[in-house]
Amino acid sequence: MIEEERTVSPTLGAAVVQQGVWAGVLGLALTFLFVLIYYRTAGLVAMIGLLLNCLMLFGVMAMLGFPFSLPGIAGIVLTIGVAVDANVLINERLREELALGKSIKASLSAAYSKAFSAIFDSNMTSLITAIILLCIASASVKGFAVTLTIGILCSLFSAILATRVLFLWGTDLNILKRLSFLNLISSKNYDFMGKRVPCILLSLALVVVSFGAFGWKKERSFGIDFTGGTSIQFLLGKVEIPTSDVEKALVGLPLNKAVFPQDETNPTSGKLLTIRCDSRDADLVEAKVRETFPALGEKVTDDKGTRYKIDASREEVSGYLGGSLLISSLLALGLGLVGIMIYVTIRFEFSFAIGAFIALIHDCVIAAGFVVLFGRELSLIHVGAILTIAGYSINDTIIIFDRIRESFHERRGTLLEIMNEAINATLSRTILTSTATLVCVLSLAILGGAALRDFSIVILIGIVAGTYSSIFVASPIVYWWTKGKHGRMRSDALDSNLAAEVNPSAH
Secondary structure, three states: OOOEEEEOOHHHHHHHHHHHHHHHHHHHHHHHHHHHHHHHHHHHHHHHHHHHHHHHHHHHHHHHOOOOOHHHHHHHHHHHHHHHHHHHHHHHHHHHHHHOOOOHHHHHHHHHHHHHHHHHHHHHHHHHHHHHHHHHOOHHHHHHHHHHHHHHHHHHHHHHHHHHHHHHHHHHOOOOOOOOOOOOOOOOOOOOHHHHHHHHHHHHHHHHHHHHHHHHHHHHHEOHHHHOEEEEEEEEEOOOOOHHHHHHHHOOOOOOOOOEEEEEEEOOOEEEEEEEEOHHHHHHHHHHHHHHOHHHHOEEEOOOOOEEEOOEEEEEEOHHHHHHHHHHHHHHHHHHHHHHHHHHHHHOOHHHHHHHHHHHHHHHHHHHHHHHHOOOOEOHHHHHHHHHHHHHHHHHHHHHHHHHHHHHHHOOOOHHHHHHHHHHHOHHHHHHHHHHHHHHHHHHHHHOOHHHHHHHHHHHHHHHHHHHHHHHHHHHHHHHHHHOOOOOHHHHHOOOOHHHHOOHHHO
């Protein structure tokens, strides 16, 4: 029995490769420009580090013989966003140290020392999700996991070692005499924790809406990767075929299951018509569509004068394999969340792990739910995206947790004051990293094909949800857990007077 069959027309295959390449080039260019403008000289050093990261990534993949698949290209583009985060952390710490009046050398030493734990912990949690994907995910998603794993390791080397060497060379050769940065983000102290109750209620509402989307869409929630069936994709070129006309054409056919046509447009390959149906109905559906719309069989001329026949791409997955893929995907997601929770407990403490875990569930549910709400079907590419969201979200959360842990040992005050101060201290990094990652993902959305666009949409939703949850979900939960005397944070970090200061009037 054939469990899975994928047939891609040459026209569609070439278009996908071209889309991936241009998405990668655009993502790199925009990221480099953003870093260079904002951090100036330090941004130039970061840009060299990012280039080194890319060279090492491509070199290792070529040496090991890993092919550059479509998910792999997505992993490369997202790796750039992850690498930028480490450089943003270092440069923001460098800005703080220079503001204290320290020399460049002293500031560099302090910046790298203070940023190391946050960089290491955030990258390790992302690495956990990538390794789980490598072990459990299907072959089509492993390309993404391979590039992300190699990219994270290369990012650690380039950010922590390579850029530091470049900075030290600049100071030793007396080339780097001063550093200046743009300062577009206000240093005002916002009361984020004071908004924790309404923000938690908003999160609960979004989670309910997300679960409601699955109940509303029902069988349309999952693609053929999970349910089994056949997806037929036509490259339309300049042909106009509304999905409503396709539905009318298929009315009356003796089909085993309902048919779901969708139309898409991307700037590289043009218009696409995708029809999902039962595998037993695939030949009948394709024949009826071609009979009703004869323009699909005509030859067209592209911009270069080449004439070609509009072909169809077909993807078929058996019901048995679809069920297995769904189980393995849920297992990968569950193990990823558990692995991250264990790591955070070891590196921080259990109250932080509880906050991180609930924030991760929040982000994954909202990302998946809103994809379904927007009329898309969850597929294997979305599993990789959701696990990436988990890595991104925990990355964002750990940066704040790391600053909270540091503030406990350096400052006195109520628990709310210290947590608010930590969130505000990392606010610029949160905004800058989210912006840099959005730049990379938007390149996928703008130039990507159907698969890359679906992937990027999930990531875009996840970035917004992850940034929000790290501030308004994870931190309040840590506070409530600790305040309820389930954690030991107060006695460990603020033995002197925190226990006396944290009381009901503090909230």
